[in-house]
Amino acid sequence: MAIDTEERKAPLPERLAAQMTKIGDQVQGSQAWTSIFRPGSIFRKGYTDSPRNRSYVIMNSVLYHLHPVKVKRHAVKVSYTLCLGGLSFFLFILETVTGIFLMFFYRPTAAQAWDDIYILQTSVTFGLLVRNMHRWGAHLMVITVFLHMARVFYHGAYKPPREFNWVIGVILLKLTLLLSFTGYLLPWDQLALWAVTVGTNMMGYTPVFGDQVRFVLLGGVEIGTDTLLRWYVLHVLMLPFVLVIFLAVHFWRVRKDGGISGPL
Amino acid sequence: MVEIPEHLRKRADEARAKAEAAKAAAAGGPAAAGSGDGASEAQQQAASKIPPHLLERSVAARAQASGDAPEAASAAGGGVAVAAPPTAPEMPATGPGGHTQRLLTVVKSGSIQDVKSKPQDKVHVWPHLLVVEFVAALFITAFTLIFSIFVNAPLLELANYNQTPNPSKAPWYFLGLQELLTMFHPMVAGVTIPGIGLLALMLAPYIDKNPSKRPEDRKFAISLMTIHLMFWAVLVIIGSFFRGPGFNFVFPWEAGLFFEL
Numbered sequence: 001m002a003i004d005t006e007e008r009k010a011p012l013p014e015r016l017a018a019q020m021t022k023i024g025d026q027v028q029g030s031q032a033w034t035s036i037f038r039p040g041s042i043f044r045k046g047y048t049d050s051p052r053n054r055s056y057v058i059m060n061s062v063l064y065h066l067h068p069v070k071v072k073r074h075a076v077k078v079s080y081t082l083c084l085g086g087l088s089f090f091l092f093i094l095e096t097v098t099g100i101f102l103m104f105f106y107r108p109t110a111a112q113a114w115d116d117i118y119i120l121q122t123s124v125t126f127g128l129l130v131r132n133m134h135r136w137g138a139h140l141m142v143i144t145v146f147l148h149m150a151r152v153f154y155h156g157a158y159k160p161p162r163e164f165n166w167v168i169g170v171i172l173l174k175l176t177l178l179l180s181f182t183g184y185l186l187p188w189d190q191l192a193l194w195a196v197t198v199g200t201n202m203m204g205y206t207p208v209f210g211d212q213v214r215f216v217l218l219g220g221v222e223i224g225t226d227t228l229l230r231w232y233v234l235h236v237l238m239l240p241f242v243l244v245i246f247l248a249v250h251f252w253r254v255r256k257d258g259g260i261s262g263p264l
Numbered sequence: 265m266v267e268i269p270e271h272l273r274k275r276a277d278e279a280r281a282k283a284e285a286a287k288a289a290a291a292g293g294p295a296a297a298g299s300g301d302g303a304s305e306a307q308q309q310a311a312s313k314i315p316p317h318l319l320e321r322s323v324a325a326r327a328q329a330s331g332d333a334p335e336a337a338s339a340a341g342g343g344v345a346v347a348a349p350p351t352a353p354e355m356p357a358t359g360p361g362g363h364t365q366r367l368l369t370v371v372k373s374g375s376i377q378d379v380k381s382k383p384q385d386k387v388h389v390w391p392h393l394l395v396v397e398f399v400a401a402l403f404i405t406a407f408t409l410i411f412s413i414f415v416n417a418p419l420l421e422l423a424n425y426n427q428t429p430n431p432s433k434a435p436w437y438f439l440g441l442q443e444l445l446t447m448f449h450p451m452v453a454g455v456t457i458p459g460i461g462l463l464a465l466m467l468a469p470y471i472d473k474n475p476s477k478r479p480e481d482r483k484f485a486i487s488l489m490t491i492h493l494m495f496w497a498v499l500v501i502i503g504s505f506f507r508g509p510g511f512n513f514v515f516p517w518e519a520g521l522f523f524e525l
Contacts, residue, residue: 057390070386076393083400090401114422132412139525142437153489156477163469170466177437184435191524193423194432202454
């Protein structure tokens with residue numbers, strides 16, 4: 001009883017703080033909490049910066065465990081990688097997120113596409129901003145992927161045992177260009193139509209089966225509403241699907257081939 | 265008594281007979297075959313490989329076993345008694361030198377298992393790498409966001425088949441190809457040159473057999489790549505900024521920009 005009165009005598013803020021700590025401990029100690037946050041999570045009770053917890057952070061996270069627990073010290077030097085591969089991947093995620101937003105407001109037909117984009121820009125909250133981000137992010141991604149390739153070449157990082165990962169990288173570069181190019185048509189404005197006309201006319205000059213390739217890609221002999229649907233499906237589904245598969249192999253091979261290449 | 269398997273006893277007998285034959289051949293004098301000399305030498309070498317203190321210990325143990333074995337064994341402790349079973353004088357399984365065991369082979373450490381690879385200077389991904397990645401992601405998001413606030417993506421008039429813009433340009437990354445179109449037949453410019461270029465790019469690791477990664481050892485590869493990249497960069501820049509109506513060469517500071525992203 002004496003302790004009780006002592007506690008009551010303590011000033012209110014202190015009692016409040018003590019109460020908060022108690023509630024916090026109770027929540028963090030609950031079964032629900034410990035079942036959600038696996039060991040090593042910084043939200044767990046008593047998280048400390050220890051080698052063990054540093055390892056757990058990586059191992060117990062679905063996203064982070066793309067990484068190994070430890071990497072060579074030189075691999076974290078920004079001046080070596082310039083983060084270009086990571087930025088390319090991050091831009092791909094940014095494109096996916098903004099792209100999903102755009103899909104809610106867009107119908108891929110010649111009659112509706114341009115109007116949908118126009119309404120998106122003028123009447124949808126953040127519509128213009130998200131479309132801008134999608135467009136500039138796409139151009140940026142082409143640049144970062146290209147620079148990533150140049151960086152890897154100049155470091156000789158394509159040499160054994162990383163030869164095949166270079167091949168996958170070149171495929172990823174092509175897929176990036178194709179993703180960007182298929183997206184170019186979708187606004188269905190003069191820029192889109194004629195840029196794609198110029199681009200696909202070149203494809204028609206492929207020897208032997210050039211005309212067939214062009215016909216399949218355009219869904220006819222000329223760019224039209226069928227082309228729009230085809231390129232839309234390519235842009236939002238098929239090419240990202242293929243790209244993700246190659247990305248997975250690319251990342252996996254980076255680890256299997258012994259992490260990123262060593263210093264020069 | 266310890267049971268000695270039949271096949272081991274046979275093997276030991278054979279080995280002893282062989283050793284005795286070799287000894288006899290060595291004693292046969294210089295007239296004997298060279299192989300006998302070699303055998304005796306090998307035997308001596310093998311004997312010398314056993315450390316002297318071990319030899320002494322085995323000799324002592326043998327003397328003990330032939331003498332008052334039970335008392336000595338009990339004095340030395342039970343472990344010794346088990347390790348050195350009382351041997352009868354005509355123990356059939358003893359080796360050439362009276363040993364009860366033979367050294368079959370020496371396995372050097374590292375020959376079948378890699379003990380430990382060289383220690384590497386490593387750091388934890390968390391926080392060292394994740395922090396860098398997080399900052400990079402934050403930076404690129406901020407850059408895209410701020411750029412998008414101030415610069416709008418182009419949206420020209422509705423697509424119109426009857427009104428060809430002059431000039432009509434491909435997306436910027438294909439403008440190098442479009443530039444080539446002004447110089448070559450479309451099949452060469454649009455298919456052959458980029459096709460060969462991309463194929464060579466993909467095969468680069470298999471063409472470049474130079475194992476060195478140091479820039480000073482790779483002058484040719486680096487020059488070739490730089491020329492290649494510069495070639496495309498120049499073509500893209502010309503196609504983007506120096507091509508006006510009719511895709512004719514113009515200076516952007518005179519005729520203005522004909523470029524949409």
